[in-house]
Amino acid sequence: MKNNKIILAAIIAALLGAAGYGLYRMGMSHGKNMAAPMSSATASSPVGVSKTGDSGKKVLYWHDPMVPDQKFDKPGKSPFMDMELVPVYADDASDDGKVNISPRVQQNLGIRTAEVTRGNLTSAVVAVGSVAYNERDVAVVQARSNGFVERLYLRAPLDPVRKGQALAEMYVPEWVAAQEEYLAVRRMQGNGVDELLGGARQRMRLVGMTDDQIRLVEASGKVQARLTIFAPIGGVVSELAVREGMTVMAGAPMFKINGLAMIWVNADVPESLAAQVRPGNAVEARTPALQGTVFKGKVSAILPDVNPATRTLKARIELANPSGQLVPGMFATISFSSVAHKDILLVPTEAVIQTGTRSVVMVAQGNGKFIPTEVEIGNESNGQTEIRKGLGAGQKVVVSGQFLIDSEASLTGTETRMAATPAADKPDEAMAEALKTPAKPTGAKQ
Structure with a gap:
């Protein structure tokens, strides 16, 4: 009985072994039949010839989207990133560097275009400044001789004054002696009186008397002990250094008068726009204090000094101010x-x-095709920008939605990118060096 069981077990084991061997041979035969067409297809496509992808499109090459300039003939792992190489099809490569957007998507994105045109451009520069005195229209009145201020006609700074208006009256003791000497010589008779008279007249000039005052003494024959000081120009008294009863010495400043017929505006011009402002350029000035009034003038000078904090230059503007409406300290545009x-x-x-x-x-x-193009721009004014290089007349550029198109261009790996980053700025220097001289996998184009 025991022997029968052993014989039955041996028969079952033999049957199972035979069945397993049959299944193994069948699998090997099926594998060879599947491998033969693949080997034949591979052999018929030598290296460097385009292949056909799963989608049925013609594959020109494979590349890493992060490094689109490097092309490979075979699929595989990217030597730059831990990712598979991406195939580039013939239909896509024919528009290398371009972005395709359907008309419906363009309408949804609100994409608008404008034509590159030829025309004239007048660039306008606007700056702000403050009104100041014209330092070329200044008169300083000094004491010509030692004396005493007996009467003062102007008593406060910034008082308006007209040309020829009396400013002060002084008593000058030195004039009394000089005039008495002249009158005494004139009463003398005899030879050589003319020479003495000329010397006495010269002495009056030396003590500070003007020719008009000397003629007044000659005409009246009386001593003029007091001096009336008159304003040489019209404007305002910006400095008042004397008071009634004061003693003044010869050469001491008494009044400083600034004219207002022509005033200055010191405008702050940005350093980047300074090349467009030249002496002699016509300007228009407006101030909030005088709404609706336009003052016309010209650039007098560009001061050779740059403010290190604001990076601006001073442009000195001359404006006619016949009615005196502009006063120092006003802001002006x-x-x-x-x-x-x-x-x-x-x-x-x-x-x-x-x-x-x-x-x-x-x-x-x-x-529906768009391509990013680098340009060189020039002046800008009234919503128009000058193009010096990169475009031609008649081309159309996107004026709305261009940022969305640029994003699409960057995602699809176009060769032109808006925000290209130099290799030196990449945080991983080893990766930057690898991008310069990458290790080429088998099948890379030279």
């Missing part, structure tokens, strides 16, 4: 008129994207 730039390329300012290191616009290629 200055509009400079510069030379017009003629026959230049212009685009709307809103179409230009400035990254800080360069300027880019999105150019419409037609059929």
Whole structure:
């Protein structure tokens, strides 16, 4: 009985072994049949020839989207990032560097375009400043001789004064002796009197008398002991250094008069716009104190000094002020008129994207295709920007929605990017060095 069981177990084991071997042979045969077509297809596609992807499109090459300039002939792991290489199809590569957006999506995004045109551009520079005295229209009245201030006609600083108006009356003792000597010589008779008379007249000049005062003494024959001081110009008394009863010495300043017929405005011009402001440029000034009044003048000088805190230069403006409405200390807005730039390329300012290191616009290629283009910009005024390089007349640029297009361009790995980062700025220096000289996997194009 025991022997029968052993024989039955051996028969079952033999049957199971035979069945397993049959299944193994069947699997090997099926594997060879599947591998043969694949080997044949691989052999028929040598290295460097485009292949066909799972989608049925023609594959030109594989690349890493983070390093789109490096191309590979075979799929595999990227030597730069821990990711698989991405295939680039023929239909996509034909529009390398472009972004395709359907008309419906363009409408949803509100994308608008404008044509690059030729025209004239007059750049306007606006600056603010403050009104100041014209330092070229100043008169300082000094005491010509030692004396006493007996009467003062102006008693407070900033009092208005007219040209020829009496300012003060002084008693000058030195004049009395000089005039008495002259009158005594004139009464003398005899030879050589003319020479003595000329000497006495010269002595009166030396003590500070003017020719008009000397003629008054000659005409009246009387001693003029008091001196009346008159204003040489009209304006305001900006400095008053004397009072009634004071003793003054020869050469001491008594009055300082500033004219108001022509005043200055010291305007702060940004350093970046200083090249557009030149001496002689016509300007218009407006002040909040006189709404609706426009004062016309010109740039007198550009002061050779830059404020290190505000990075501005001082432009000295001369404005006519016949009615005296402008007074020192007022704020004023200055509009400079510069030379017009003629026959230049212009685009709307809103179409230009400035990254800080360069300027880019999105150019419409037609059929829903857009490409970012780097440009060199010039002057800007009235919503228009001058294009010096990068575009041609008649091209169309995106003026609304260009940031969304740029984002799409960056995601699809286009060669032109708005915010390109230099390799030196990358935090991982080892990665930056690898990007410069990457290790090429098998099948990389040279």
